[in-house]
Amino acid sequence: xxxxxxxxxxxxxxxxxxxxxxxxxxxxxxxxxxxxxxxxxxxxxxxxxxxxxxxxxxxxxxxxxxxxxxxxxxxxxxxxxxxxxxxxxxxxxxxxxxxxxxxxxxxxxxxxxxxxxxxxxxxxxxxxxxxxxxxxxxxxxxxxxxxxxxxxxxxxxxxxxxxxxxxxxxxxxxxxxxxxxxxxxxxxxxxxxxxxxxxxxxxxxxxxxxxxxxxxxxxxxxxxxxxxxxxxxxxxxxxxxxxxxxxxxxxxxxxxxxxxxxxxxxxxxxxxxxxxxxxxxxxxxxxxxxxxxxxxxxxxxxxxxxxxxxxxxxxxxxxxxxxxxxxxxxxxxxxxxxxxxxxxxxxxxxxxxxxxxxxxxxxxxxxxxxxxxxxxxxxxxxxxxxxxxxxxxxxxxxxxxxxxxxxxxxxxxxxxxxxxxxxxxxxxxxxxxxxxxxxxxxxxxxxxxxxxxxxxxxxxxxxxxxxxxxxxxxxxxxxxxxxxxxxxxx
Amino acid sequence: xxxxxxxxxxxxxxxxxxxxxxxxxxxxxxxxxxxxxxxxxxxxxxxxxxxxxxxxxxxxxxxxxxxxxxxxxxxxxxxxxxxxxxxxxxxxxxxxxxxxxxxxxxxxxxxxxxxxxxxxxxxxxxxxxxxxxxxxxxxxxxxxxxxxxxxxxxxxxxxxxxxxxxxxxxxxxxxxxxxxxxxxxxxxxxxxxxxxxxxxxxxxxxxxxxxxxxxxxxxxxxxxxxxxxxxxxxxxxxxxxxxxxxxxxxxxxxxxxxxxxxxxxxxxxxxxxxxxxxxxxxxxxxxxxxxxxxxxxxxxxxxxxxxxxxxxxxxxxxxxxxxxxxxxxxxxxxxxxxxxxxxxxxxxxxxxxxxxxxxxxxxxxxxxxxxx
Numbered sequence: 001x002x003x004x005x006x007x008x009x010x011x012x013x014x015x016x017x018x019x020x021x022x023x024x025x026x027x028x029x030x031x032x033x034x035x036x037x038x039x040x041x042x043x044x045x046x047x048x049x050x051x052x053x054x055x056x057x058x059x060x061x062x063x064x065x066x067x068x069x070x071x072x073x074x075x076x077x078x079x080x081x082x083x084x085x086x087x088x089x090x091x092x093x094x095x096x097x098x099x100x101x102x103x104x105x106x107x108x109x110x111x112x113x114x115x116x117x118x119x120x121x122x123x124x125x126x127x128x129x130x131x132x133x134x135x136x137x138x139x140x141x142x143x144x145x146x147x148x149x150x151x152x153x154x155x156x157x158x159x160x161x162x163x164x165x166x167x168x169x170x171x172x173x174x175x176x177x178x179x180x181x182x183x184x185x186x187x188x189x190x191x192x193x194x195x196x197x198x199x200x201x202x203x204x205x206x207x208x209x210x211x212x213x214x215x216x217x218x219x220x221x222x223x224x225x226x227x228x229x230x231x232x233x234x235x236x237x238x239x240x241x242x243x244x245x246x247x248x249x250x251x252x253x254x255x256x257x258x259x260x261x262x263x264x265x266x267x268x269x270x271x272x273x274x275x276x277x278x279x280x281x282x283x284x285x286x287x288x289x290x291x292x293x294x295x296x297x298x299x300x301x302x303x304x305x306x307x308x309x310x311x312x313x314x315x316x317x318x319x320x321x322x323x324x325x326x327x328x329x330x331x332x333x334x335x336x337x338x339x340x341x342x343x344x345x346x347x348x349x350x351x352x353x354x355x356x357x358x359x360x361x362x363x364x365x366x367x368x369x370x371x372x373x374x375x376x377x378x379x380x381x382x383x384x385x386x387x388x389x390x391x392x393x394x395x396x397x398x399x400x401x402x403x404x405x406x407x408x409x410x411x412x413x414x415x416x417x418x419x420x421x422x423x424x425x426x427x428x429x430x431x432x433x434x435x436x437x438x439x440x441x442x443x444x445x446x447x448x449x450x451x452x453x454x455x456x457x458x459x460x461x462x463x464x465x466x467x468x469x470x471x472x473x474x475x476x477x478x479x480x481x482x483x484x485x486x487x488x489x490x
Numbered sequence: 491x492x493x494x495x496x497x498x499x500x501x502x503x504x505x506x507x508x509x510x511x512x513x514x515x516x517x518x519x520x521x522x523x524x525x526x527x528x529x530x531x532x533x534x535x536x537x538x539x540x541x542x543x544x545x546x547x548x549x550x551x552x553x554x555x556x557x558x559x560x561x562x563x564x565x566x567x568x569x570x571x572x573x574x575x576x577x578x579x580x581x582x583x584x585x586x587x588x589x590x591x592x593x594x595x596x597x598x599x600x601x602x603x604x605x606x607x608x609x610x611x612x613x614x615x616x617x618x619x620x621x622x623x624x625x626x627x628x629x630x631x632x633x634x635x636x637x638x639x640x641x642x643x644x645x646x647x648x649x650x651x652x653x654x655x656x657x658x659x660x661x662x663x664x665x666x667x668x669x670x671x672x673x674x675x676x677x678x679x680x681x682x683x684x685x686x687x688x689x690x691x692x693x694x695x696x697x698x699x700x701x702x703x704x705x706x707x708x709x710x711x712x713x714x715x716x717x718x719x720x721x722x723x724x725x726x727x728x729x730x731x732x733x734x735x736x737x738x739x740x741x742x743x744x745x746x747x748x749x750x751x752x753x754x755x756x757x758x759x760x761x762x763x764x765x766x767x768x769x770x771x772x773x774x775x776x777x778x779x780x781x782x783x784x785x786x787x788x789x790x791x792x793x794x795x796x797x798x799x800x801x802x803x804x805x806x807x808x809x810x811x812x813x814x815x816x817x818x819x820x821x822x823x824x825x826x827x828x829x830x831x832x833x834x835x836x837x838x839x840x841x842x843x844x845x846x847x848x849x850x851x852x853x854x855x856x857x858x859x860x861x862x
Contacts, residue, residue, distance in 0.1 A: 022521070023522060025525075027548045028543060028546075028548075029543070029546065029548045029549045029552055030523055030524070030525045032533055032534060032542070032543060033523065033524040033527075033530035033534070035533070036507060036533065037507055038506065038507045038508070043505070043540075044540055044542075046537075046542070052523060054522050081509055081524065082507060082508060082509050098522075098524065122513060125513065143509075145508075145509070145510040145513060145565065146508060146509030146510055146513070147509075338510070339567065340566065341567070343506065343567075344502050344506065344567055344568055351502055351505045351506045352498060355505045356505070356506075
């Protein structure tokens with residue numbers, strides 16, 4: 001820990017000279033403000049950094065990283081602080097670099113449909129800027145009001161509109177500027193939508209979780225705002241029938257911008273406002289297991305035509321279309337704003353009484369029903385109630401299931417938190433056994449599933465990852481102790 | 491600890507950490523570190539409740555460098571401002587309040603205003619030919635800021651009331667409503683101040699109390715009731731009164747005000763009390779005005795920077811936040827910013843002067859008094 005070093009004061013003074021005294025602090029009130037994120041931990045837990053610093057330019061980032069590398073101090077990039085895997089927590093102390101000071105739009109290129117921005121900007125602000133040009137970045141996580149572009153890239157975060165636009169950051173990322181752990185600035189990629197001329201190293205940083213360098217600028221592919229959008233919700237008796245209907249929609253040649261399948265709990269969660277507003281619970285069939293929210297966007301006639309075909313397919317697959325527009329509107333709005341009524345108002349599914357915990361798995365599409373059954377079995381085994389149940393975004397390649405399985409945990413009870421971790425671990429293990437992965441959109445960070453990295457990845461693959469990390473970060477200063485199995489500071 | 495009463499809210503924030511409160515929080519915008527956001531302050535409250543953090547001077551700085559504008563609450567849903575105010579009371583109780591606030595509390599208890607002015611001078615602004623009635627239908631509650639500083643707003647309000655032939659009066663012995671104390675955690679005298687003002691107002695037999703101050707409005711309409719100081723008359727902001735009169739066809743404007751303007755929602759009128767439309771409706775009825783809505787308006791408006799004791803304890807922060815808001819107005823190409831709170835007026839005016847901006851600053855009543 002830095003505070004035990006004799007030269008701690010000198011290091012602090014050096015940081016002050018880099019960013020100015022108002023943008024660096026080692027006071028405990030600041031350290032506490034950066035000590036927790038959205039990830040699962042008991043309510044007393046906190047990870048204090050030694051110093052927090054907020055640069056405003058890439059040059060300042062370079063100088064901070066060079067100092068840290070010279071002095072062998074861990075640096076941890078911090079975006080919105082909304083991570084669900086603890087990726088931005090200072091588990092080994094060190095310097096948290098709050099990237100939100102780098103929040104400028106550098107260029108909006110309307111003709112070439114790209115935006116270049118500093119990565120500390122929030123997803124929401126980026127889209128507000130694009131909207132003035134009738135453009136948007138379809139990446140749309142629920143955390144968009146707070147989460148940053150840099151963190152979205154570093155965690156390969158998921159959003160609603162992946163069915164049409166991709167959903168992995170690889171699909172959007174054309175180029176980046178990165179400050180490497182040695183303090184060198186490197187630019188990767190260009191505005192070219194495709195390139196086979198070199199190794200696509202900009203993609204190396206997608207999902208890198210801040211372990212390979214700090215992404216300071218990004219050039220992203222953007223789209224024209226659709227003229228029209230129609231949204232429908234269809235209820236199904238089984239997850240499997242919802243998935244099959246989704247597959248048939250794609251196979252029919254339709255082009256939905258989003259397909260989002262949620263378990264009954266998730267449906268009730270996102271329609272909580274309906275209950276508050278109209279004082280009645282939404283009418284759903286007793287046997288309902290899953291709801292599919294599907295949207296089409298583009299020209300009105302085209303979208304409406306596709307919608308009609310999709311609804312026919314869903315009905316033939318046993319789905320019940322929700323006819324009440326208020327209910328559909330509330331679901332859609334809540335899904336995109338995470339409002340108070342669902343999230344924090346006292347009721348069983350809110351975080352008022354429990355901590356939300358979840359895991360972001362991805363298995364081959366045919367294995368989703370099995371995973372869902374396993375989830376239900378493990379709920380009983382570990383005695384947990386589902387939070388928003390299971391929900392899946394159908395991402396890139398039209399139907400890559402980004403499955404989130406959730407539970408409510410009493411975070412005041414350390415024993416229950418530990419039990420929850422075992423639950424998540426077992427579910428992740430099952431994902432690997434099904435040919436899947438332990439993380440599809442939130443990163444591994446310090447989550448309990450990190451110990452499954454050697455199970456998911458072969459020994460040689462993992463060794464190669466470590467070598468790569470070591471090559472870029474020889475002193476292991478960049479977000480150490482995250483993602484890869486433990487590697488001590490030299 | 492009073493914050494213990496809000497343990498559920500504090501723990502909920504600590505579990506969730508969504509951070510939606512942060513982006514347009516003026517304190518976070520200017521200071522930049524997480525500890526200056528709603529979430530940051532909630533994390534400090536959590537750490538204090540968990541026994542991991544003492545009530546230090548640095549903590550006090552974070553808790554007081556907040557305009558209590560309520561952007562956090564609007565984004566979150568939980569009443570974060572109420573928690574911050576409770577936190578302030580806990581700090582005051584251990585002598586960690588801001589010295590500037592302590593000074594104005596001591597003065598307010600002697601002279602019934604926070605401006606270090608004499609109580610006997612409170613009505614000096616009142617035109618000599620206005621006779622104070624013993625009974626009246628409407629009481630104009632002036633407030634300390636308009637009585638001692640932004641007399642232009644008090645004078646404009648009185649001109650309107652007189653031009654409209656309204657049966658009104660003002661209190662001969664008006665005391666501070668208590669807002670500066672309540673907003674800074676110095677809650678113990680709120681009831682006393684409220685009881686005095688209510689007693690005098692009731693003696694006048696009024697039907698309606700009208701105020702041109704957003705801070706006073708909130709205190710009269712919400713805080714007094716919360717403190718158990720009840721009354722039996724209607725409380726209106728001047729803009730609500732004017733809007734009602736327009737709707738009844740009792741107010742028409744003779745003159746013009748040919749300017750492109752932005753209406754700035756005072757936090758204590760807008761977010762805290764939900765009064766968004768009346769001031770806009772009044773402005774839209776004035777011939778010549780072009781009313782512009784900027785990116786940040788209504789419940790997501792950006793604070794002027796002055797409230798919650800910030801203007802006195804952190805004057806530079808107040809001006810920087812004010813400038814941030816004015817820049818937004820200038821980007822929208824407006825000629826003037828119009829608010830309906832003397833405190834917003836003061837801070838915007840100070841920022842305009844400091845940065846020599848070519849931008850007008852008005853209160854709604856100033857414009858109305860010109861065109862009536």
